[in-house]
Amino acid sequence: MLDHDVVIVGGGLAGCQAALEIVRTDPQLNIALVAKTHPIRSHSVAAQGGIAATLKNVDDQDDWKAHAFDTVKGSDYLADQDAVEILTKEAPDVVIDLEHLGVLFSRLPDGRIAQRAFGGHSHNRTCYAADKTGHAILHELYCNLLRCGVTIYEEWYVMRLILEDNRAKGIVMYRIQDGTLEVVRAKAVMFATGATVGSLTPPPMTLLLQGMV
C-alpha cells in the first residue's frame, strides 16, 4: 500500500496548481498527483485564448469589479459570486506568480505582459502566450511540481475513492500500462478531474472490508 498526506486526482491546470499551492504552503507534506494521462497531455494543454486578470497593462480603466461583473454575466448569473470576487481580486497576483514560475507570456513592446480582448470581457484584460496559453502554463506547473518533489503517478487510472465513515481515506488506482493495482492511503483526497469525475464510483463497503485497504 502507498501512503501520502495528500492525493490530488487530476493533472490538468487545476490539479497541478492545487498541488503546487499545497507544497508551497507546507513543503513537509508528502503530496501525490495522479493522472490517467501524462499531466501535460491533459485537456488543459489545448487552452489557447488566455487568462483574464486586471493587470491594467493595456487598459487602466479596468478593475476587479468590472472583471467580476463580466464573469457573473458570462455565467448567466449562475456563478458563485463570493468565489468570483476571490478569483477576480487574486487574478493579477496569480498571473505574476505564474510568470515568476517561468511561464513565457506574450509581451508589449515595453516588456510588460500583453493583454488583449477576449469573449465576454468588457476590457482588454486577457494575458496570453501566443495561441498556446494552456500549453505554456501546464508545462511550467509540471516542471515546478518536479522541482518541489511532488510524487507524480502518470497514466494511472483512479477507479475508487475509499470512504470510511463518510470520510475520504484514499483511492484505488491501476497503472494503464500493465493493470497493476495499487491502494493509496491519504489524509486528504482532492479531485481535479475536469469533466470526467462521473467516471468514478464510490467503493462498496465490502471492498474496504475484504482487505483492499
Ligand SMILES: Cc1cc2nc3c(=O)[nH]c(=O)nc-3n(C[C@H](O)[C@H](O)[C@H](O)COP(=O)(O)OP(=O)(O)OC[C@H]3O[C@@H](n4cnc5c(N)ncnc54)[C@H](O)[C@@H]3O)c2cc1C
Ligand atoms: C480548445 C480549448 C480552448 C480553451 N481555451 C481556454 C482559454 O483560452 N481560457 C480559459 O480560461 N479556458 C480555456 N479552455 C477551458 C480550459 O482549458 C479548461 O476549463 C481547463 O483547462 C480545465 O482544467 P482542469 O484541470 O479542470 O481539467 P483537465 O485539464 O481536463 O484535467 C483533468 C485531469 O484529470 C485526469 N483524470 C480524469 N479522470 C481521471 C481518473 N479517473 N483517474 C486519473 N486521472 C483522471 C486527466 O488525466 C487530467 O489530467 C479551453 C478549452 C479547450 C478545449
